[in-house]
Amino acid sequence: MGVNFVFMRLIKMRPRSTSIYTKMIIAFIIATLPIYLLAAFLYNWSTTIIKKDITDSAQIQSTNYMKDLDNEIKRLAMMQNQLFNNDFLEELVNTSDTVHGYRKIELILNIRAQLLTVKNSNDDISDVRIYLPTMKSEISAVTGYGELNPDIITPDKLTSNYQLRANNGLLLMDAYPEYRVVNGMPDLIVEIELAPDVLKKTMVSSIQRDYTGAIQLRLNGEPLFDETINEGQKDWFKTGSENKTGEVTLHGQKFLLIHAKSTEFDIMLDHYIRKDLIFEKVNQIVKWTVVFFILTVLVIALYLIYINRTIRRPLVKIVRAFRHLEEGNFEMNIQHDKNDEFQYIYGRFNEMLENLKSLIEQVYKQEILIKSAELKQLQSQINPHFLYNCLFSVIRMIKLERTEQSVHFMEHLAHYFQFITRNARDTVRIEDEIAHARNYSVLQLARFSDRISVEFSDVPDDIRGVEVPRLILQPLVENAFLHGLEDKLEDGLFRVSVTSWNDRIVIDVEDNGDNGELEVAKMNLLLEASDEGPEVTAILNVHRRLKFKYGETSGLAVSRSELGGVKVSMTIQREVSLDEPNAHR
Template sequence: MNLNLTRHPWKKNALRRLILSFICILLPLYILSMIIYNWGIRTLQDEISKSMISQVSGYFSGLEEEFRRIQTLQYDVLSDDNLNALGAIPDSLNDIEKMQSILRLQQRLNAIRNSSTYIKDVYAYIPAIQKNVSALTISSFNQQEFEKLRNIPLTLDSQVMNVDGSMYLSAVYPFSTPSSKRGPLFIVAIELSKEKLEEHLKLMINSPDEGLIFNSSQFVITTSHDAAFDKEISAHMSNNANIGNAQKLVIHDKHYLAVYTSSNFFGAVLSKYVPENAVFQPLQKYRSWFLLLAAVALVIIVIYSLYVYKYIHKPLDKLVKAFRKIEHGDFDVRIEHAINDEFQYIYKRFNVMLGNLKSLIDQVYKQQILTQKAELKQLQSQINPHFLYNNLFILSTMARLGDYENLEQFTNQLGEYFQFVTRNSSDEVPLWKEVNHAKVYAEIQTMRFSNRLRVEFDDLPDNIGHVMVPRLILQPIIENAFEHGLERKPEKGILRVRLLKMGNEIQMIVEDNGEELNGERIASLKDALSNQEGLEMTGILNIHQRIRLKFGHTSGLFVERSELGGMKATIVIDHTNGSGGV
């Protein structure tokens, strides 16, 4: 199994990749919609703020224009003939003419009063006749009011004055500085209605939480009845350097949006404050729609994930599990799919393919097993007559010479040898038995070639003697070494058998110092073992194939030139693959 996939199973999980890819598709759309939403919200907030600023500025400009118009009418009265006659040359008029002039002047003052709802009354203070003529009444001259009204600011624009809590527009004729000793002939003063101004201010508010403040150095007009709150708003207003802009305020833990505009004519600032939640209330529905969009996107992702899991991931997972069962040798697995779709077709073809594969494997595997068994039985029955005759001759010689101790040992060894070779009860034996049989054979050959052969045979390492191996895989290799390498060597023959355990591998190495096999012959043997053709099936190829059939393609028989000078044959057994399979 791929270790990388074992350590990181998410890398092979198609479900996660499908969901992540779908999220990656939706995420840019969601982010873009969020950007558009925030941009739209900011734009709407700016537009609402600008609308409020425009409303307040428009109202203040209209009010200023109205008051300028009133002031123009006021200045026109200064040139009135009746007023000038009464103020400058009263002595030239008799009582009747004076009264007629006063009435005509009163009519004109009344016309000015009726020209605007903001005018409460219009007064003409005339010291020469000691009269105060208004649009409504004629009264005695009031020197105190006269002195207060004559002290108008020295500015180009006549500003609204606060006289004893009342609002006035004052026009002095002729105009003189406060240090001038010459007094005015008369004063035309217009008393403005604070009530009407407050009433018109209230028309600009839409809820009780909103308010307007008309704040000047002379007076304050407000739509609120909370003096402390008005004072706090005014403090923010006086500290605000950006007149004409919107500003967010927090007063008593409540958020307000305030807009300001100023007027030099009034010498005042008009401010409007509105709770933010009231101003931006229309935006709440957009926020709700956006949250709904987010919720719908989440629901779509969940539904898509469930859909992919049910109709794609689960069928794929079932198919993967079926393949894993096949990897472990279970060829009886069958998978079904109720829905008529591509997976149903794949499942049906998988079942058909598995049936054909199982049939083919049964045919090939059984055929190979039967063939190997037949060849093994043939190998077991083909006892080398030359080997038998030589051993019988050795027995005869020992009996004739009276070497009964070696005779008994030799006889026992021959008995063990032929008992192992001719035994048909099992085609597999524990490794220790196979090694013991090969060792007995080597000892027999040692007694035969005692004067010209030395055998070095390692002991079997611990914990591997129980491994089941095919019969007759080591002894034929040793026999091949004797026949093709050592039998014709006159002296100093060496046969070395090493038994090694290297990780999951067991290695049985047989090498000799024979000189009959040249490099070309060894290369031919290696090629034949690699291609599994060209050698007799009852020879080393038979051993190679049986080992591979049992332990897999990483196991087998491998030959090369030995460091001793002869051939080196290595049997490799990867016993972790003991279930077999080529």
């Protein structure tokens, strides 16, 4: 109903005079009619020239591409030969039975580094592998060292010591030294896997033109990959064709077929040129006579004058208005005296200015609050005293020669800073936020030794992936340690539990500190502070962020804990689909 109302309102407000688009179409037809009349006389004369030029150009492009492909394959073959003489590879193959385990790993890593160098030297290469049949192993630049699958390389696949073959849509270059053949099988094979997508992209960018119908690359007479303009014609070119240039007809459509053959390998390139598209280019190369040139200049000049008055001037006016708007000038009003589309656009522009002024007034206060909260969040992310305490704890562990404990502690500290300095997103999964709070608690426990125990409940499976604002739980944990448990000499307890109730998520942070009533009163007074207060603490920052994002039913609530200390309950009100498993729980 609402959509129909808006649509009918737009129709009612739309000008009923002839549109600018219709005027432009009529003017364009009048301006271009002499051009097409003259082009008809020149068409027959130009078709023969264009056909020859396009055919010669396509032949040159195809031949040059095949030369470049030959040179590239030769260069890759030279890189294969260089790998044969690799000292690390020679040592690995010749001393495979006696080489020490550590040395073997070192050799494999050095060999893989060489393979990565070869792979990264050319975008056409997707992987470089070395097969060692006698060792029943292979080394790949991508996957590393692994066991050799005996079906990958067999004697019947190695027809020569250097070959180019296709396998399951992949283009492979296999090479091995003749002197390394043992019992009909070489003990060392270097294989370069070329990326078909990159080769195809290179082929298409080098050869394809507007008049191209299809391009096919064949290896040993079999199609390697092709590119067609019309998806429905894809099966036309699978069977190959005779190796000669000329005209062919496929399914009633005529093509000019251009062939180019590799001089070094059995690779053939077929370029199908659509004859119907060739002659559409005639009008682009026709040279107009002097009389025709004068006529068209005159018509175009009149047309430009008309366009300038009808379109350009109103457009310039509205562009200037937008520039004033960018400079912050909202006190303006533009008018158009003609009953056309520009009058409608000008009216909507004026209404937009009024709406913008109203919206700016409405959201100004909220923007100030958000900026203040964001600033407080950034300021509280790194606590210098917490960092100092962590560093002193590490120093103490190292002095006590607790190496393993210090390593684990530094890992937790690294995860902590990795989390708080990650600025790519404003939200994280709730299980990641709780994991960060648990990690922070582990760091705090280094100060309190055995005086405090920490308990974290499991996150329910149905809410693990729920996105929440970053750093909403750490300030609560930090407050519990600082104000509730720091003076606890023994049997301190800190607990975090997570529950899910229909459309609510509740996270409780509790401690058994000694000053429970006093802390509850102080925190409740803090949460009731005015929004205009000059000081926004970390706890109040979290409270306001939750309310701003999820509504007034979300936020923090402080009460006495059953443990004897303070209990801070964080409530997140969220929208739950009826299809979710816990929607009616």
